[in-house]
Amino acid sequence: MTEREWRPPAAYVHGLDGPTVVVPGRVAAWLERHANLRQVRTAQRGADPEVDAVLVALAVAAAAWRQQAVPGSDHGTDQRNRPELGASCELSTTEAADRIGITDRGVRAAIAAGRLPAHRDGDRWRIDREDLEHYRAGRAA
Structure with a gap:
C-alpha cells in the first residue's frame, strides 16, 4: 500500500x-x-x-x-x-516543500492553519521530519 x-x-x-x-x-x-x-x-x-x-x-x-x-x-x-x-531532524519550509511536492508557500499556509506542526527558530519555521511524513500521509488520504 x-x-x-x-x-x-x-x-x-x-x-x-x-x-x-x-x-x-x-x-x-x-x-x-x-x-x-x-x-x-x-x-x-x-x-x-x-x-x-x-x-x-x-x-x-x-x-x-x-x-x-x-x-x-x-x-x-x-x-x-x-x-x-536523523529521526528528530528538523527541516526548513523549502526543504519540506521539496520533500512533499508542494510550494514553500503551501507549507507555510499549512503551518498557519495548524495542519502542520512547526516551531520558530529565529525568523524561520522548522518542521520535524516525522511531522512532515504524517502531514504528507494526511494529504494523501
Missing part, C-alpha cells in the same frame, strides 16, 4: 478468534508521538501483560518505521541520500 492509498477501517481488523487490529508503523509512530504512548507504557507497566506486550509492539513498529530507508516505500523516508538526517 502506498501513502496515496486510503483503506477503510475494516481493512485493519482481522482475526477469527476475536478481533485483532493491525497498526501500520507510521500510525504507531503517530500514536507514540501524539498520544504519549511512551508515558502510558511506563505508567501502566505490569498492570496487564497483554497491554504491555501491545504497547511494546507499537513502540517497535514505530521505531522500525522511523528507521526505514527503502526508496519508494510507504514506511518512512529514504535516508540513504541524506545520511545526516
Whole structure:
C-alpha cells in the first residue's frame, strides 16, 4: 500500500478468534508521538501483560518505521541520500516543500492553519521530519 492509498477501517481488523487490529508503523509512530504512548507504557507497566506486550509492539513498529530507508516505500523516508538526517531532524519550509511536492508557500499556509506542526527558530519555521511524513500521509488520504 502506498501513502496515496486510503483503506477503510475494516481493512485493519482481522482475526477469527476475536478481533485483532493491525497498526501500520507510521500510525504507531503517530500514536507514540501524539498520544504519549511512551508515558502510558511506563505508567501502566505490569498492570496487564497483554497491554504491555501491545504497547511494546507499537513502540517497535514505530521505531522500525522511523528507521526505514527503502526508496519508494510507504514506511518512512529514504535516508540513504541524506545520511545526516536523523529521526528528530528538523527541516526548513523549502526543504519540506521539496520533500512533499508542494510550494514553500503551501507549507507555510499549512503551518498557519495548524495542519502542520512547526516551531520558530529565529525568523524561520522548522518542521520535524516525522511531522512532515504524517502531514504528507494526511494529504494523501
